[in-house]
Amino acid sequence: MQGQDADVFNSVVDKYGPSATGLGNYMKNRLSVQVDANGDFVIVDNQAAALGERNKQETSPTRKMSYEDAQRLMDKDGGLDIDKYVKYTSEAQNEAINSVKLYSMYADDLGLKGGKKYAFVIDAMRNDYKNTPFLNQDHLNYTYAGIMEGLGHEFDDKIKYQRGEIHISNENWPKIGASDCTSYAVAGMHILGLNDSLYTGKPVNPQYQPGTPPDFVFEKTPETKANPLSSANLAANKTVVERYDARSSLIVDKTGMIGITSRYNDENYLDHTYVSLNTNASEMTHCSDPYGVSGRQKNSYIGWKTRYFLQLKLRDDRKIQ
């Protein structure tokens, strides 16, 4: 990082003090901010670029949990220490919230707004999280919840609602100041590197307007109608999510699960997507018409309206072995 970018970066670390130090050091060592051909600020992962794609996964980064860290969560008999674990999952959630907040402040200092700021924060978060391994499914779910809560908090009333705007399968998030409900939920999956179409073979792409891009895939299932709504698209994409019927006796922690709603008189017409932020899904974040992105709030879709809960799939290559 050089010149003006370095000055801006240092001022951020100075301004926000010790809380920024961990991430600040990481960014100092690994990332640089450059101006691309379009005049946009981009984050470049120097170390990953130098090491190449294969090594990038092995050496990556900050939030990789070591064997020793995993051992700390075990009790003396080798089982999971629940107290430590609860602390760990909530720390994972808070860490993700704080990371979004920090990158958002950084973007403010760079003078970025609207879609450019949204894209910047998503790309920066993706640099941190796209290869992060997880102890187990809960660790992933809480991290995802933290990311989405952070995005909701920082972009509440800043990102408008618009259907069919965002194309998901790119490496970089498009700089568009609008999103639909499913694209918003998928933003967090993109940060986690869990919408990788190269891996799944099926892009998670919530486009459903006429003239969709060539890699659009809607996997029709008997449960979902042919109308390729984005919520139905995501619910049908079993390559990236596990789908649970919300009306079954599903008594599990729903933190970080994606809720898919149906219409009043047509339970197969999948209508809306939100992300649960707590155990019983009584609070959520979402992007709705006409308000756009909304931060953590009451979930009014609990009950008959939520048709499915989707859980991000934790791939084997992202598990701490």
Added chain:
Amino acid sequence: MKTISKVLFKSLICFILCEHLVFGDGKSEIVSRPSNSVEKFHYIKSTLMMNHKYMSPFDEKVFNKIIVGNWEAPPRGEIRFFQNGSFEVRKYYNGKYNLTKGFWKTKNNKIVFILGEKKTFEAGVIYYCIEFFPSALWNYALTLEFDRNAFDLSDVLIINFKDN
């Protein structure tokens, strides 16, 4: 003496203005979605018990006062109840909306929507309540639940408040 009075008077005005600017009216931090008056929020907070579901039969006077305002009918609608007895339903699509207008009244714990001379629609109110969510950005929610879907939008109306 006259000069001293003028200085004192100016100082007093300045003090009052400064007080107002610093402390405001104590309401400037409260935001609602959809937009509603700050007075509505204060009325609700001072009238209703927090996290208590008010079921029928309702106190008619309170019920009527609570209904007046702008409500979200999630995920893509709004219903606006005006003091003069008229209402608007907005069904959104990409930020633009289709508008339905009419008149409303309450009757036996129901809201009667009058759309024309012979066209009415009645929705029974199961409950209304104000809830507090300490961890949430939108930390208060006023909810009203119907016994049926209203205008092909939702059976729940909600106003979210931010009071941080």
